[in-house]
Amino acid sequence: MRKLHWTPYLLLLPSMIYLTLFFAYPMVASLQLAFRKDVQYLKLREEPESDAAETGTLAMQTAVAVLDRMRLEETLPNGRTRPIYWFRVQAEDTEGTTVEGWVNQENIFIESRTQSDTARIVTGEAAKEWTFDFxxxxxxxxxxxxxxxxxxxxxxxxxxxxxxxxxxxxxxxxxxxxxxxxxxxxxxxxxxxxxxxxxxxxxxxxxxxxxxxxxxxxxxxxxxxxxxxxxxxxxxxxxxxxxxxxxxxxxxxxxxxxxxxxxxxxxxxxxxxxxxxxxxxxxxxxxxxxxxxxxxxxxxxxxxxxxxxxxxxxxxxxxxxxxxxxxxxxxxxxxxxxxxxxxxxxxxxxxxxxxxxxxxxxxxxxxxxxxxxxxx
Amino acid sequence: MTKKLSLLLAFVFLVSLFTGALAQDNKVTFMSTQFNVVEESDKAKAILAEFGGTADFVPSEEGPMIDLILAEASADEGTVDLLGALHGTFPTLANNDTLFDLTDLLAEIEQSVDVNDSFVELGKLGTEDYQYYIPWMQATYTMAANKQALEYLPEGADINALTWDQLAEWAKNMQEATGEPRLGLPVAGLFHRFLEGYAFPSWTGGMVTGFKTQEAADMLVFMRDQLWPYTNPESINYEFMSEPLLSGEVWVAFDHVARLKAAFDEQPQDFVAFPTPAGPAGRGYMPVVVGLAVPYTSPNPDGADELIKFLLSPETQGAILRDLGFYPVVSGVDTANLPEGVAIQSAAVEALTTAPDGIPALLPVGLGDRGGEINQIFRNAFNRVVLEGQDPMTVLEEEGAALQTLLDETGAPCWAPDPPSDGACQLK
Structure with missing residues (x-):
């Protein structure tokens, strides 16, 4: 059995680390940008909380009817409060079934948080998908x-x-x-x-x-x-x-x-x-x-x-x-x-x-x- | 050894905490994507010196500003109190819910000054009751001409109410008389705004809905046959029109007021400014709005509010106009005693924005961070038809399809001057 020589590998190591860090990694990241697309889906929640049980999933740009709303407040480190709205919405999902549940204001476009009874889904949980679109x-x-x-x-x-x-x-x-x-x-x-x-x-x-x-x-x-x-x-x-x-x-x-x-x-x-x-x-x-x-x-x-x-x-x-x-x-x-x-x-x-x-x-x-x- | 090191680290940490706390006291950090050229930021700092508190002016590029604010939002800890940026910067920040609602502050400000209503509306980013930003200052694009050009003006043409046909005739007269094309367009600069805000609206009355109509094709044919042949072909390399105007290479030019400013500052006696021409549908023009917003993570939001009030006071607005060439968004600004160059440009902007046939064409509202892609589509249409001689209708159909895809994917409703739409804007 031949003895394994470590020296050459050790000598190569710094350049390998360098190449991986500054060439291979950016290259892979850049290729991902070219071939991976953010597809977002929004999960509806049973309660106005981000970790509540899911009641359905909606695609982007779906028009939704607002059934109910809830205003919460968060006190910021600077002493002011920020309003956080949750909306109970109803819409048809991609399969055509009507789903209902709570969404955070971050995920929808709504003309008036206090008045409007319709809204549009604009963001959701990002899911990467392979794509040739770009x-x-x-x-x-x-x-x-x-x-x-x-x-x-x-x-x-x-x-x-x-x-x-x-x-x-x-x-x-x-x-x-x-x-x-x-x-x-x-x-x-x-x-x-x-x-x-x-x-x-x-x-x-x-x-x-x-x-x-x-x-x-x-x-x-x-x-x-x-x-x-x-x-x-x-x-x-x-x-x-x-x-x-x-x-x-x-x-x-x-x-x-x-x-x-x-x-x-x-x-x-x-x-x-x-x-x-x-x-x-x-x-x-x-x-x-x-x-x-x-x-x-x-x-x-x-x-x-x-x-x-x-x-x-x-x-x-x-x-x-x-x-x-x-x-x-x-x-x-x-x-x-x-x-x-x-x-x-x-x-x-x-x-x-x-x-x-x-x-x-x-x-x-x-x-x-x-x-x-x-x-x- | 390690104990010493950790003591030292702890000391450094404490000192930095302490100095951080000191620095935070009453200081307002104002980050702006405008005035990030050294001479401009010096002038901006001089204006801010009049502010009662301490305003720290931090010029930035657009991309880094957005990244910083999003990072601060997710860290729940911030350094920036006030943001000054173009309208197009805000949708990304608003979509991520990082900005305070400034409705109450605006109401307070409007008790003493009247803020331009259509810009206030823009600041709501399509919502009804959430003021994402308060308009700060405005600019637009106008024409500028060397006085030598005036003798070639077509007979009966009023320079303050020019039509596109007259502009083309003027350009033709100048070329025939001097042997050189004397009209210049900033093709290497903000030329897409020329197409989006001036050319298309002047023929179709809108920016996007009429994109693939016969009127749009007529416009491109006009550009191809009547305007471009008399336009200086070096236009493809012009980025700031003040340069070829000052060198005398070009006598008549279209550009952003800030990009014409150097010509009026250096040789006010040699140049005139005038409104952009009108087409069959009216006089399309594009107001550029710069807004002020306060991020939720601001360490000193009260200071930011005070600074906004200061920046919207007629005195400050007048100082900005005088020293930096951006136009007021509030009423009651004293425009007497302006430097000569600024006064000339100011009169042209006034004439343009109050023209009876004016069609203000706003920057894209609902495209979010994809707002830049629309530029590619408009430029493609121009290049393919005017420079490469492709068939106008075919080009408009193809580029129109790309435009429709962009509108559908972003769900952007139509924005002014196109009539409002439910859901994504649809091309005719």
Whole structure:
């Protein structure tokens, strides 16, 4: 029998606790928001007390007749009293039988507590039910398709561009030409700029009275400003977003690429040179395959972040005419807008699903490639 | 060691109890979702300094305020004495039975000042005899124009009694004369209020019941063919209209008075304010009401009552108008000697709210915490028809179905300007 080693598990424990607490738990809670709905039922009581025997159950929004009422008083810690009303109500339950019993004022809407002889059931005991309602509302909203399309379009446009640029930048830095450090500093500037700031920056370039238009007018290329950002100008808006995103987030890919490049032994490249491989052949057959693991990491990171692209889009386009998935999540969540965290959670879940899917896909394809290579 | 620690803890506990008790003495904690920008809350604090007792002004966002009050209610222990919030914040708190009935206090206040009746009615949240909140101040949305725009006003148009057709013609004139679209709408801001309170009511006479009628379709077609083509397309990025007005990018704009205020404050000589236009059914407009409520858990409800009386006094109401740009809800406020910008806006609000063809369209009453979802529906209708060119009737049918579902699920009866209904409001 093998002895059980506890050490590795103990070493893993802190990160496991961390992941469970700050990732797994919020994720499960958020998914519950998306798929679980509060269905409330109100239980009628035999006596005007919350723990009295039940006499029936009513659904929300049932209209009830008020037969009797009772006023109780509770003295509050601040010295005042609060009235607590109980109403004896009669109504038909969901099966059509007439039920009668007492309900607390909290659970009904009544125009006048002292006068009205009808009321409406508005709250009850919460029972969670599984539901696809929120997912349906997300999918049926006409902005869903647009948001998904724009998000994917941005990924397709931005990521290849970023990777080509990042590899070129990385090779420039590795080539050891003069002013390497100068280039590194220039490249690294956007690393310190937040995405919102970079969105606002690019908006001020493209807006009606922005830098670009000022130049165009001053150079005499246009008589009056051209309005790039407007509904119907999807292409201009996409272009502005792509430029902002490429400007902002390419350097992080570059950092990973440079780290990967430094891990490639010089011998390999020198061996290639000895056998007469030209620059392109060295890149294609030596550097790129060796760079694959770094590229994989960068690719997963960038794609997941691209599914969450938000601030740049909102800053440049206002987020109403042009929208992305993360923006819809926010609009549904925002109390000042649509204020429905359930649909927002459905969006969040959808983004997570896409991110999981794409990470899985990258891991599989890149690993398959590695396996092919090792068999050669 | 542990004994020392527990002694220390006990000491800390006692000290905190003691200081807590001291702090509670006569202090009124006033939590407000309005004036939560630093400059505004400083001005609000200056106004509250005139209050006899000690008023502690705590600005907050809406969500945290609701969470706090619900948590305090379930803990049966509170810290907040008075709440100041928009009408739409209160249904959630009322549904959870956390607020005092302020009927008696209001009666006492009305012995000296007259509080606007329709807002008092709103404060009952659909009930007959339970005053959940007492109206505190109001605002609305108006138009603003750069004086350069006035020469392009259509012939015979009275700026204080404009129609939507005249506004569209005006926008067209400006574009043709200057080569640039000069009308601006806050599409990235409170544009849903433009649709709910101004566009729909001006054509259908109501907000929701006429949502999928021919009149509503006519309105969207008007927006698509006559107004939007002459609206600055950068509108999709406008959140506060004072900014493009001040930069000169836009000459004529619609927005919340608070979001136009900066333009009138900074360059009162350059701008005019005027009522929103009228349509075939009348001049739809949306009063925005801010109310005051006292939670059951208030540690100092008497102080809260006193503070409400102070806030509703004509002097305080005048100070709020002068310094913060929110309009009085009581009569007898001295409106002479207002700063120039405030006076201009004040006159426009007065003209709008007293217009003979005015249709005051209130914020949704019975939707409770789902009040925000209606915004999505109205915005969808506009975007699909006006920006994407989809068929108006089809769009209104589809979005109308979503609206009806929302009304049915919340059981919300119709609210003004729609005629009252028994049970959930029904679309025509």
């Amino acid at each position: 997912v349906k509302r997300m999918v049926n909203d006409f902005r869903f398709g647009k948001a998904l399309r724009t998000t994917i379009l941005l990924i397709v446009l931005i990521i290849p561009l970023q990777f080509i640029l990042a590899i070129v930048m990385g090779l420039v830095l590795q080539s050891g030409i003069r002013f390497t450090n100068f280039f590194l500093y220039i490249y690294a500037i956007p690393l310190g700029v937040s995405d919102l700031a970079s969105g606002i920056l690019w908006y001020s370039i493209f807006t009606q009275r922005g830098f670009l238009n000022s130049w165009l007018v001053e150079l005499g290329l246009r008589e009056r400003p051209f309005i790039f950002i407007q509904s119907g100008h999807e292409n201009w808006m996409i272009l502005a977003i792509v430029l902002a995103e490429v400007w902002r987030a390419t350097s992080i890919v570059m950092v990973i690429v440079v780290a990967g490049l430094q891990g490639i032994p010089k011998d390999y490249i020198e061996a290639g040179q000895v056998f007469g491989a030209n620059l392109w052949q060295r890149i294609r057959f030596i550097i790129l395959p060796r760079l694959m693991p770094s590229l994989q990491v960068a690719l997963i990171l960038r794609t997941i972040l691209a599914f969450q692209v938000f601030a740049v889009v909102v800053a440049i386009t206002g987020g109403d005419v042009m929208t992305v998935l993360a923006n819809e999540t926010y609009r549904w969540y925002d109390p000042a807008r649509f204020n429905n965290s359930n649909v927002a959670a459905a969006y969040a879940g959808f983004i997570m699903l896409l991110s999981l899917g794409i990470s899985f896909f990258y891991l599989r394809t890149v690993r398959a490639q590695e396996e092919r290579e090792s068999q050669q």
